[in-house]
Amino acid sequence: MASNAVSVEKLKGRENFDVWKIAAKSYLVIRGLWDCFENELDAAATPVQIATDLKAKSELILLLETQNYSYIADALSAKSAWDSLTNAFEDTGLSRKVDLLKQLVELKLNECDSMEDYVNKMVMTSLKVKKAGLKIDDEVVASLMLAGLPADYKPLVMAVENSTKILTCDAVKTLLLQ
Template structure:
């Protein structure tokens, strides 16, 4: 069933579709019971390494392969999520 959900998440291509991708990816992780790996509710919560690796893998499968060069060094799903957010989320700044 997870694969059906995974197919519903658009591939992240960059800044142009980051908002849509992050919304869909977050909801995929909610359905899979993995949202706490990218949004820990309690500092120091019980993070199982194998489950975190599965969460990271699911996210990577939703990312265009052209972006892999930017994320290959990330170690955890939270680190991956944060890196992508810093790279592509609209900061609200207007560049003149």
């Protein structure tokens, strides 16, 4: 019998919030509960809507490490629980922005396990930078991806430079993963 179980790493705190948020949202969409996290329960909610919201909040609780229960203990709805976690762990302060930007600029292929690992870290870090509130152009991310390559990739970088195509992150990602 095939299992439909979906495994989501539990929320530890700020250190895994960005990745957890993506996985948790996907899980809750699969479970058909994401609407509860987008819309607050209406005062005229039916018993079925109230039960669905309670189920959604319960599913969310099961995706947390126990030390994080305090953040949602007083939440009356699934949406307010989600919002509490976002407010607690989504760091958009200046020091976070600077740290993420530094990580993006300093990321190098030779510090990663593979090209796939490098590309994934570059893309995820650029997404974190954007989510932290910094506007970063796709061409800049593509350029940084090329800049993090070692010297033996110089012919590839020169070929991209001499190309007439517009430099995009997706184009560079595809090229590097071929």
